[in-house]
Amino acid sequence: xxxxxxxxxxxxxxxxxxxxxxxxxxxxxxxxxxxxxxxxxxxxxxxxxxxxxxxxxxxxxxxxxxxxxxxxxxxxxxxxxxxxxxxxxxxxxxxxxxxxxxxxxxxx
Numbered sequence: 001x002x003x004x005x006x007x008x009x010x011x012x013x014x015x016x017x018x019x020x021x022x023x024x025x026x027x028x029x030x031x032x033x034x035x036x037x038x039x040x041x042x043x044x045x046x047x048x049x050x051x052x053x054x055x056x057x058x059x060x061x062x063x064x065x066x067x068x069x070x071x072x073x074x075x076x077x078x079x080x081x082x083x084x085x086x087x088x089x090x091x092x093x094x095x096x097x098x099x100x101x102x103x104x105x106x107x108x
Contacts, residue, residue, distance in 0.1 A: 014083055027076030029087045030094050035075060038094060041101040042071035067104055070097045 016023045026035060045067035052061040069078060074097025076082035082090050 014081075024077045024081075027082040027090055027094070029082070029090055030075070031091070034091070034094055034098065037098055037107070038071050038074045038101070040107065041098070041105065042068060042075070044105065045071055063104075067101060070101050070104075073097055074101070 013028065014025055016025050030038075045064050048064040049061065049068060052058075052064055073079040074094040076090060076094070080093075085093075
């Protein structure tokens with residue numbers, strides 16, 4: 001696996017295994033403040049998913065699932081594999097996701 005490329009990530013840095021299921025890790029190159037804000041949106045959106053399910057509100061459920069997807073894509077956990085792109089493109093994608101999330105569900 002070691003090709004001598006200092007930018008090459010090992011599988012342990014890319015994937016997290018929980019109960020035998022492999023999940024993509026958050027992009028480690030994201031600045032902490034950016035990743036924290038995306039995680040905050042993710043947590044609030046997941047909470048809203050539970051509420052929408054409990055209330056049987058299909059329109060709200062679709063909307064908040066979109067927010068979950070945006071947050072996870074911004075964190076690099078969905079969408080293009082973060083290790084295939086240069087860091088500036090990854091950070092730009094995360095900032096764009098955060099901007100859209102702030103527009104859809106302003107913090108605070």
